[in-house]
Amino acid sequence: MTRQHWSSRTVFILAAVGSAVGLGNVWRFPYLAGKYGGGAFLIPYLIALVVVGIPLLMLEFAVGQKMQQGAIGSFKKLNPNFASLGIFAIFSAFIIASYYAVVMAWCLLYFLASFGVKWSGDAESFFFKDVLQITEGVDKLGGINFPILFSLLLVWVAIYFCVWKGTKSVGKVVIYTVPLPLILMALLLIRGVTLSGFLDGWVFYLNPKWSALADPQVWTAAFTQIFFTLSLAFGTMIAYGSYKNSEEDIAKDTWITALLNSAISLFAGFVVFAVLGYMAVQTSTSVEELAASGPGLAFVVFPKALSLMPYPQLFSLLFFLMLLSLGIDSAFSIVEALNAAIVDVWNNWKITKLSLWICLATFIAGIIYSTRAGLYFLDIADHFITNYNGILVAIFQSILVGWVYGAEKLRRYINEVSDWKIGKWWNISIKYFIPIVLTALLATQLSKDLGTPYEGYPAWALNIGWSLVVVPLILFLVLLARDWNKIRDRNPV
């Protein structure tokens, strides 16, 4: 069976940008900037982008494109012992997809509730009591929340129809789902800058609080955000690279994808903080207080701000449509990571059938987040997968390319096919810099989590989070050792 390919380079770039630009840009980035030093957060963020994000994105595009396989097959071709690293990556992708779609399901419920701006009385209670119907703690599951489950089903049906014909259907969808949210964001920006108080929001957003830079937490947050936002370490960008022809440009596409993604994050920050500035004036609070709402930003503070504007229905609809259209191409890129990795192993499977099974399995895995304690589980899964699995896969990936396969070999390939040549700095980054920096990051996070239980969750709940890290990690290491011995026994020195 011949491997599917993108219909054009533009379609590839749209798909890659679509994967990168998602809820992470509009919801995660602004709240991190608000929480971790305003303008000062941009410094670790941009450093992380240049020293880790761009070199790793280039690595993933190059590995996929050269090997013409998803994560499992590509890693296996780099070195036969490392196929199981692909399993680690796509296991993590599976977990992310399972909760990412649930956040989209909330967006869908909010989109529907926008017609009546149902949260205008008390936005906080609307989110926690009406939408999530949240229980008082993770030990009270509270049964299934059917509106969320039904909405999740709709989200998965939509995702399925985006990926069911592989690159063919994805290529058609991204032509709309990538520009649409940007247009909506521009409309919201225009709305924002015509509201009183927007400048206060911008001042807060850009004003650097330099003391934040001394806090290691700020650096960890910036690096993990770069991973999440560039869809790195979960096999997604490898899969997307593998659908390119092996002689296409890599360096330019990497820079375009990464810079567009960060530009859109910065832009989203202007939209969010303009509106928060307005809300601060309306409610006589400070922007700082509003921005400190953390993850509640998209579902509590921002909707509240929308309800205070003239034509609240219209702008709420636009906002949640923006989130949905932003999220869908990120969500289906994760399904593509699974698709590409699995189809290489069982290549007699049809894409339509495989996609259906993957969507169904991921939907089922999402049921736990559709219970009334779902938010707690989502928070735990997100914490462990983004802070540990992503970083661990990235470390092993860099060691595999840098030390086992040879960074120089891959760099030569990148330079053969690319207009912009990359220097030896890339080898240094992959071989030394990335493994060292990421290990330090991992150690910081580990000592923090071992010192204080994350968010005060009970041990049994955190153990579920730990098992999401430890089980695939051990599986990877055991399989690595097994394959290593098998090959050594076959070729004794």
Ligand code: PFF
């Ligand atoms: N990059 C996406 C965002 O910022 O919302 C999230 C994401 C997509 C993470 C794909 C991981 C992934 F494989």
